[in-house]
Amino acid sequence: MADQAAYNDGDEVVAGALYRRIYPSGNYFKPPPENRPTSLNFLPDTGEEYVSMFRAAETTPSEVLEGHEGFGLLEIDAEVLWALGKRVIYQPAYGKGHVGVRGFTKRDEQARRDAAFASRLLIRPTLPQQHA
Amino acid sequence: MVEALRRTFDRIFRSHTAQPQGVVDEIRAFAKLPSGWNSHRAPTPTQTAIKAAIGVVELVARRGGPMPSASPTPSGGVALVWELPALDAQLLVDEDSFDFSVARRGHPKVTDQGSVSEMYEVEKRFIDRYLIVQH
Numbered sequence: 001m002a003d004q005a006a007y008n009d010g011d012e013v014v015a016g017a018l019y020r021r022i023y024p025s026g027n028y029f030k031p032p033p034e035n036r037p038t039s040l041n042f043l044p045d046t047g048e049e050y051v052s053m054f055r056a057a058e059t060t061p062s063e064v065l066e067g068h069e070g071f072g073l074l075e076i077d078a079e080v081l082w083a084l085g086k087r088v089i090y091q092p093a094y095g096k097g098h099v100g101v102r103g104f105t106k107r108d109e110q111a112r113r114d115a116a117f118a119s120r121l122l123i124r125p126t127l128p129q130q131h132a
Numbered sequence: 133m134v135e136a137l138r139r140t141f142d143r144i145f146r147s148h149t150a151q152p153q154g155v156v157d158e159i160r161a162f163a164k165l166p167s168g169w170n171s172h173r174a175p176t177p178t179q180t181a182i183k184a185a186i187g188v189v190e191l192v193a194r195r196g197g198p199m200p201s202a203s204p205t206p207s208g209g210v211a212l213v214w215e216l217p218a219l220d221a222q223l224l225v226d227e228d229s230f231d232f233s234v235a236r237r238g239h240p241k242v243t244d245q246g247s248v249s250e251m252y253e254v255e256k257r258f259i260d261r262y263l264i265v266q267h
Binding site for chain 1 (some may be wrong): 174205206207224233238242
């Protein structure tokens with residue numbers, strides 16, 4: 001699903017694979033047998049209107065994870081996000097290949113869960129031991 | 133396959149037997165997270181959200197319900213997650229609201245969700261309905 005299109009700041013990214021880091025916590029990643037990221041990965045930060053991701057066509061998994069020890073990596077297609085009613089906007093000022101995915105909120109669990117189920121796990125996060 | 137089943141059982145069993153103090157300590161520790169803990173711009177969970185999340189955990193424990201696992205959220209809150217035998221139940225605790233959602237385990241479809249602002253509403257619409265009955 002490589003997307004070699006050239007984009008300018010503010011353009012809509014309508015196709016192609018996107019990466020997002022997975023926070024190393026059991027509630028952000030369900031281990032096998034489910035082996036998938038969870039909907040929490042699609043919550044925007046306070047004060048932000050978008051969820052940060054990176055175009056796979058412009059970066060690599062190791063570049064996205066550099067300096068973020070223990071984090072995992074998920075991949076999701078921009079087409080899926082648009083189908084869920086979200087907008088994917090190119091924002092290279094925030095990092096190489098950075099896009100802002102707009103429209104996710106804490107009150108749309110269905111869309112966030114759909115995105116989680118549509119994601120592909122590329123690299124598992126390193127989960128801390130849970131309390132007994 | 134056997135290993136996968138064992139891990140599933142362990143996770144469910146742990147969810148049902150953990151003591152509240154472990155979860156409470158874990159939630160309290162979120163106050164020490166630095167801003168940007170998620171590698172982006174997530175703030176440290178607020179004291180209000182931490183206190184509210186602990187209140188939920190203690191209430192569920194008093195009612196004899198299962199213990200959740202806890203995580204910080206990028207919105208400065210706390211996520212409480214229960215992996216029940218048939219359901220995934222989640223409560224996002226923020227400064228100003230409790231947002232719950234419930235789905236069948238392993239399925240994308242959300243079967244119930246809502247947003248409330250008071251603890252008694254959390255108890256009535258979420259804890260009573262899903263945690264006490266399910267347990």
